[in-house]
Amino acid sequence: MSPEPTNTHQATVFQAKVFVTLKPSILDPQGRTVERALAHLGQQASGVRVGKLIELQLEGERGEVETRLQDMAVNVLSNPVMEDVRWELEEAPVQGVAQAVAGA
Amino acid sequence: MNVAVIQFPGSNCDGDALHAARLTLDPDAQFVWHTDDGLPSGTDLVFLPGGFSYGDHLRSGAVAARSPIMNAVKAHAERGGYVLGVCNGFQVLTESGLLPGALSRNTDLHFLCRPVHLRVETADTAFTGAYTAGQIIEIPIAHGEGNYYADPETVARLEGDGRVVFRYVDNPNGSLNDIAGILSERGNVLGMMPHPERAVEALLGNEDGRGLFESLKGVLVK
Numbered sequence: 526m527s528p529e530p531t532n533t534h535q536a537t538v539f540q541a542k543v544f545v546t547l548k549p550s551i552l553d554p555q556g557r558t559v560e561r562a563l564a565h566l567g568q569q570a571s572g573v574r575v576g577k578l579i580e581l582q583l584e585g586e587r588g589e590v591e592t593r594l595q596d597m598a599v600n601v602l603s604n605p606v607m608e609d610v611r612w613e614l615e616e617a618p619v620q621g622v623a624q625a626v627a628g629a
Numbered sequence: 630m631n632v633a634v635i636q637f638p639g640s641n642c643d644g645d646a647l648h649a650a651r652l653t654l655d656p657d658a659q660f661v662w663h664t665d666d667g668l669p670s671g672t673d674l675v676f677l678p679g680g681f682s683y684g685d686h687l688r689s690g691a692v693a694a695r696s697p698i699m700n701a702v703k704a705h706a707e708r709g710g711y712v713l714g715v716c717n718g719f720q721v722l723t724e725s726g727l728l729p730g731a732l733s734r735n736t737d738l739h740f741l742c743r744p745v746h747l748r749v750e751t752a753d754t755a756f757t758g759a760y761t762a763g764q765i766i767e768i769p770i771a772h773g774e775g776n777y778y779a780d781p782e783t784v785a786r787l788e789g790d791g792r793v794v795f796r797y798v799d800n801p802n803g804s805l806n807d808i809a810g811i812l813s814e815r816g817n818v819l820g821m822m823p824h825p826e827r828a829v830e831a832l833l834g835n836e837d838g839r840g841l842f843e844s845l846k847g848v849l850v851k
Binding site (some may be wrong): 547551552554555558601602604606607 | 687688691695723724729730731733734735736737738778779780803
């Protein structure tokens with residue numbers, strides 16, 4: 526019995542970033558507080574909103590990973606009642622990570 | 630009557646919930662751990678207590694709403710079984726989809742811990758039959774994220790169907806329409822931010838919450 530080729534569908538590691546923000550219609554008391562604090566420091570800024578960035582690594586084929594990421598982002602990582610969610614997906618720089626660890 | 634009090638890691642009103650349930654409804658009320666995948670057979674009322682389940686990580690109630698026991702709680706609710714969610718329990722109910730809307734940060738960002746006055750909007754529910762419509766009761770609140778929000782259509786539907794059960798007399802947290810507690814469409818699931826289980830004994834200085842449990846007793850013990 527000859528061994529099956531194992532690397533034809535080699536899984537890729539992806540780095541995902543999920544951005545969760547309050548819907549524009551939702552009052553963001555945290556953002557308002559930050560905005561006031563900035564004003565006290567003489568830094569004028571408007572429309573300050575505080576959101577969340579969730580980073581995760583996913584392994585698989587791109588199409589399948591995108592489906593899983595969408596499911597997680599919409600059904601778990603954000604609450605559609607009051608939050609908007611968007612995400613970015615990139616191939617993880619595995620080499621870079623290994624070098625960083627080696628150099629640490 | 631059989632009462633099950635669900636315990637999540639970080640629940641901290643579970644003891645109060647069990648005590649109130651044993652005092653008023655079921656001397657044998659018991660705890661059920663969040664990793665269990667079933668409720669004790671014959672469970673009539675599921676009590677989701679207050680606290681900070683899973684450290685409020687991600688969103689308050691979000692992780693608890695996806696824990697194994699919640700599948701059994703949903704099935705119980707679908708069968709018409711009663712569910713009471715208080716404070717974090719209310720947050721778990723909205724996160725799990727058993728009640729509409731969501732609870733966000735109090736508008737002043739403060740954790741509020743004090744007695745508040747509530748108006749019982751309807752006595753025509755399984756949870757409020759022992760009160761009278763319009764009655765003002767004093768119940769403690771203790772939350773940082775009790776600001777009820779839902780889209781305008783949902784709020785209109787809740788109001789139109791008489792499913793806003795408790796309303797703040799003096800809104801402490803920014804909740805839309807002063808909403809303090811709401812009922813599911815079928816009337817068997819109640820979520821509320823104030824803590825009726827902390828107000829069931831004269832010894833503790835307040836018995837105004839007892840009516841809620843007496844109401845359920847009237848419905849469940851036939």
